[in-house]
Amino acid sequence: MKRKKTPPPSPTPSGEPSTPAASERTVTVKLPADADVALLGGPTSDGKGVSILRARQGRLEAGEVRPLESGKPISGEVVSLKPRQAFPMICDVETHVAVPQEGAAKEPQGDVVRRRSGPAQVASDAYRENWETIYRGSKKEPELLN
Secondary structure (H helix, E strand, O other): OOOOOOOOOOEOOOOOEOOOOOOOOOOOOOOOOOOEEEEEEEEOOOOOOEEEEEEEOOEEEEEEEOOOOOOOOOOOOEEEEEEOOOOOOEEEEEEEEOOOOOOOOOOOOOOOOOOOOOOOOOOOHHHHHHHHHHHOOOOOOOOOOO
């Protein structure tokens, strides 16, 4: 069987060789404002995760998904991906545990925390009161043993 030789690509006006265009197809998808979808990419450098491109709330985010491992800290959100039947590389994202938004209040509610200036206070007021109750010196004179 003989193969036909194809001529080298002709240079473009800028002097670079042109490459034959692959069949290009433009797909426009309109997502609802509350849609949360991810496009799966290749494996991560360590091979334990997958890189993704996520579209949600009108913006695109690049990231990685990794399986949860017992005893290891979680960095980021806890999500589950549900592949679409028509194109399994596109997944609907369900967020189980979200990352707190920046600027959100991280303080406990109520009077649990009192703001103070200066270094951290090691002993609380309750600790000091109990210390005085237990270890304060007695006011009566000690009796002589002899």
